[in-house]
Amino acid sequence: MIRILKEILKRNRPILFFVLWWPAFILGQANPDFSILTDKAFQKLYQNPEECISYSQSLLMSDKNIEHKVILRNIISQAYALQGNYIQSVSISNQKEDNDKKEGLSSFIQLFDDYNLADQYQNLGLYGQSKKIITDILKDPELLKSRNTKERMVFAKLFQLQAINSGITRNYDTALLNLDKSDGCLTGTNDENRIIKWENIIFRSSFLLRQNKLEESKILLDGVIEEIEKHGNNAFVSAFAYESLSRYFFLKEDYTSAVKNLDKGFSEIEKLPYNDLKIIFYDLYSRNYLALNNDEKYYYYNNLYTDLKAKLDSNKKEGIQYVVKLLETYHKKSIEFERQNKLRQFKITVVMSLILIAAAVAYFFNESGRSKDLKKQIDFFEKLKKKKESVLAHANRPKEKIEKEIKTPDRDPSKISKEKEEEILLKLEEWELSDNYLNKNMSLAILSAQTGINTKYLSEVINNNKGKNFNGYINELRINHIAHLLKTDAAYLNYKVSYLAEYSGFSSHGAFTNVFKSITGMSPHTYIQEIIKNKKS
Template sequence: MKTRHSLLVLFCCLLFAPLSFAQSGPEAHSNDGQSNFDRAFYDIYMHVASTDVNVALRAADSLYRVSTTDIQQVRALMLIGEMHRRVANRDSSIYYAERAIRIANNAKLYEWQARIYGALSTQLREMGLLNKGAHYLALGLKAIEHIDNEHVVWQYKGLSLQESGHYALEKQDFSGALADFQQAEVFLKKLSESPSTLFMLAQNHERLGLCYLELGRLDSSRIHYERALELEPSPGTAESPVKGLIYTGLGLLDIKDNQDSNAYAYLQKALHIAETTEFPSLKIDVYEALAAYYRKAGDLEAYTKYNDLFLATQNQYNQRNKGYVDEVFTGVEANFAKVSASNRLLLVFSACCLVVCGLGFLFFLRRQRKQRRRFKEIIANLRNSRVYTTSVDPVENIDLVVDDGGEEPVADHPREVVSESTRIELMDKLTQFEASHGFIEKGISIAVLAGKLNTNTKYLSHVINQYKGKDFNTYINELRINYIISKMESDARYLNYKISYLAEESGFSSHSQFATVFRGIAGMSPSTFIAYLRKEEKDVDERSLVS
């Protein structure tokens, strides 16, 4: 079984959150203000975020506004960044980490410098930037040298070894990862018992369970997964993504052990947590595991459903990571270069800044040209076709087999699951659905659309996958984005509407969801696209005046 990348994303939660709960000594709780802050912080991170990330984000922002010390501001900023990271908003997550590291550096908060560098290491590792991630992990270890409190040092060293284990897992070095997580446990066991310590140990046992699972040592794997479940401190009414990972691992173990009923029960628990917490990486793991379960069970319809969900969620997650690498990382790198160069000679500092600025300007020009080309392509395609769907190549002729019973011909193809007449009927109905703009209806799902078209989700999913060339979510999102682009291009009033109105008009439930999907399809943000449209409109008006 291959290592699932999405199982490797929770270290960032542990790197700064549990450390946030643990204080440097008794003096940390010497006043009610600090205790109230700690309680609010813990409640937002462990409970509110497990049920509604958007509510947690607003609460974290409020916590920042009432922060009175440098440490409180840093912690609140990192909490806000973590909420953005949970929904894969990489640029926002890094932005708040930047603000936090500036405060930590100015106030000489070495402990928090180490934590933030560690969080950045995790972010970069998740995007595949392993060398850069390892660089920031080394900076964190250097910052921890200034700290005398052995409790804090043990925490950070334990978590750093966990991060080293994640790097080994990325390289599929399971034996190396196992050794790192075993060493991490030595440091974590030295800590006094607290919810944050239990949380870290639970995560570590979950990682050990994964390593043993990948190495084929199923009995050892089960021992660690069950130990992780015992240690995980979240209450049943507000279960954390870590518990979702534990249930997923136990489900996969039971699939291997042919204990199908146990596997189903564990995976249903994991699914509930994944869809409650809206943690994209956990959803990817759970959907993939459920697809494996139903494939083994021979349930084609359920397998297709969860395999489609797995592919769609993974694609969206990867697109967000790619957008961040293309548009944000250069600016982050420049800012940290300035911080690290602050103690160098003025001449070296100036030279570095010039190089960074020059490279940044070149990247900016390249991105502008790329966006401009993409804008022209979109507008040209729109004016040529004046349809809201992407073109589909004609279906090749398929030899049909008719049995002696005179039943409807069925395509002689191992992947064909619907008859030719059903396919044609569904394609016609989809064309009508697109023309009527039914895709802008809020809450549209494959089940809802199947009901409207008087078919079932299995047939509909197959037709969209095979003949539209995409999964259901991508199909709907592309229709919506092309629809609103057409509105903006044909009606100049739309260029003055707020992004939230455009999101509502095209069927999206939120501003942020619309912006993310728009960027993934158009290759730029809605505001950038509108700016190009305004410029084009202005150029046309000027040419008209000249002529």
Template sequence: MSKSFYRLVFFLIISIQIQAQKKDDFENVFEKKIVVTSQEDMPKALKLADSLFKNSQDPADKIKAQMFSANLYEHTGDFKKSICHAEKANSLIRTIDDANLESNITVFLATQYRLVGLYEKSKKYTSKGFETIKKINDSDQYNKALGLLNQEMAYYEFDHGNFHKSIGFIRQSLNSFQKVEKTDVNFFTANSYQLLGEVYSKLNDVKNSEINYRISEKMLSNHSFLLGLVYSGLGAVRIKQKNWKEANLYLKKAENIAEKSTNLELKKSVYANINDYYEGIGDEKNAEIYARKYLKTFSEFNAKNSEVSNEKTEITSNRKTSQISIAKNVVIIVLCCALIGSFLHFRSKQKKQRSKFRNIIRSQQKLSTQNTEIFLDETEPEFSHISVEEISEKNEEIIKKRNDSLMTSETETKLLELLNDFEKGTLYNNKNMSLPFLAGEMNTNTKYLSYVINQHKSSDFKTYINRLRINYIVDKLINDEKYRQYKISILADECGFSSHSKFAAVFKIVTDYSPSAYIKLLDSGNQIDITTRFQENS
């Protein structure tokens, strides 16, 4: 027989095998291929995920493909695209009945929105997650999902400085993971222990911090970004203990993982701790190098976050405008239909009358014409000459009035006065300073205060406070020479920064000098162009 015949038989056998293959097996193979590829070639992995989406016929496969893409973009730090793909998966989940998949999407979105600082959206999806998991029948899947949701709550409380509440949620997450028998939850369990280590580190409990970091380290078999965070945390513990040799070893391990990773959270943690290490041993040159690395990563992270926040704001604004525009169009259409209906009904009635009362048709027509003219004259100014631009302007006026009603001009003026008084004091150096804290001090809410700072101080809250703090310490350095003798860590503590590395990084941004270089310039008497107060409202 010919070779072409054998090829045909071989092709048919392979086709039947592929069709008979279990969907889960195909999915697992594809997922493993994407994961392996992503470690070497992320663009290729993204193409594979996109290919899976386009070639899938089953809605469930399409949803999983979207989540593959979302996870990949999360690892690159592109939260905008990550959230976009996850939201698409979330919109498709309504077409199928899969509580497990729905809970996975919900937890993922809760995490992404928390990472970009959209805490209300994050809380919304977390709450939805607790409702969704009630529909899960499999005990392993239920406990895994419950553990992840409690872990997410722990991160939320950690980000808001509620460390003891965070510990409570971590304990609950670990309790849930321990109940899982068949499913592998080692990574998630290790994640909880790593977070617990970080919480104890924040509470300066180095003993418990190290214990939990060690547990996490043992559970992580590969060099994932999480292991990098563990090494970074252990390095920070050794820095607090002033064990510089071991601190250096752990931080080198963390840096090796960070340099190969695209995870910006890991890079921020590692660079900040290495900066602390070099400042601790008095190596200012290397300390400045890592301060610059930290700042670059921090700026990149914030830029990606603001992309999502701005897009969400823009979408919300467009939706409101669109809804108002649609409502107006509907009203106009309804009124026009009613007008046309009334007119047609009236004309129909006229025709019936014409057959019976021909002798009065002319007078009736005359009367009807007059009535119609009057009717049209009354309605014409309302609809005939309205242009698209005028409708748009009216919409903008409505939106403006609504926005204005949220905060009166008197309230805005009062808040601006309070902020000016606040700048004259030193409350901004308080280590507990936060937007909710300051809003409470001014007897207002965070939305009003944030709006006034954005509008009148031309910056977000953190930038505003940081500039005030640096201005304060610069004034001290210029006018009180004893401050030039202080260690950088003391200066950082004086103006409310949690670490000297963060202080040095912000100082460099505001003044273009490192703290030590600035002090040297002051001591040398070269105060040209550096005694100018840096504008916090610029």
């Protein structure tokens, strides 16, 4: 049942670039005829997702082999994800075979199916769950010693997924280490190995950009773009590389060069339905034209971005709601089971948490000031500084110490236990690192799905520990985030307040301004002017 669940991106989250290695594992897993058919389906995945879906579904209807169906459904699922149709991507993965037949699947296909589950979680933005699944798969040292080429290709993709998950929480050193492990699993010389290596280079350059290692990142991007163009017929990966290179020029404040690289990348996919990648191009176009004071093109691309984002967010929300309903079903069953046998319920809850919820570990505890009085800008900067120090302090705490701090349970059965409350707070800390609160559609139900915490417990813990209700909690995270960007990234000082409001997830300019002033003690305009004055002095 667990395999029916599968984010991702948050908008700034990195895109997961589908499975690139079908022919490598199909040889020896299926007969030559099926290998040829799936190889053709795989090629269509890069040429046009819609054609890939139609072609693969025709194969799925005529093929009775259970393992073939697992492979074909993964191709179709990936094609839907590339279109930004997340609910269909999840739905096709939910179509499972009879249990007696599933038990006969090879160990490789079961490993591959677990990878597909982690992939689906990441597509929905459930990065903590994706990370937990991958950790469980890779914790067996004997399994990692496998010399089977097909399995090593799966390991390469799992480590790549884990690198993306680490990047989402800004743990870039761990992300780069996982990319090293992914490269270490790529021992072949075929096209699939080559493309995965290209992806790893692009992801690596992206993480280096975020560490402000700009020139080191550009050297990698220049090299991989040369390799991609040399081999040709790699439109999707080529667009991915040029998009990353445009970010380099954006950070260098060379907006003209950034636009030129966006043009090169977008020309590769302009007539193809890769909506999950196109939305990133629209966002980058609007940012660069805003910096260039080209209002006409800014509004054009910003409208394209806003329209497509609304469509994709709605589809992703449906996928997450599907997960929420499933989690709520399991939660109700767990409560009923507790009435019958508390000890057994505890064990089942632990198992369900590991398998279904798999919410991530502790990181980032913050208590922001709630004063509504006017404050000086320096006071707010000091608050942000203390918050960063608090994050680092929590990140450096030994795991044993964290576990020791939450050992004392509350014996009152009518209230949430102290142990459970601390556990929920730790999960919220890690969730805050993902920037998912910037999603305009963020709700208590979605937060429940992304953290694996029951909505009732979430509401109670937020009210009791954050000193505000859910909306106040989310709004403060948003304002702290945008205030930090305005202080640390000069490009944001050029943006209009309406764009900052949209970026932060607020429904209107007015709502953003009111909340910003209530938290920082000044309007967004005043805040920006103060920063500019300080930079000039």
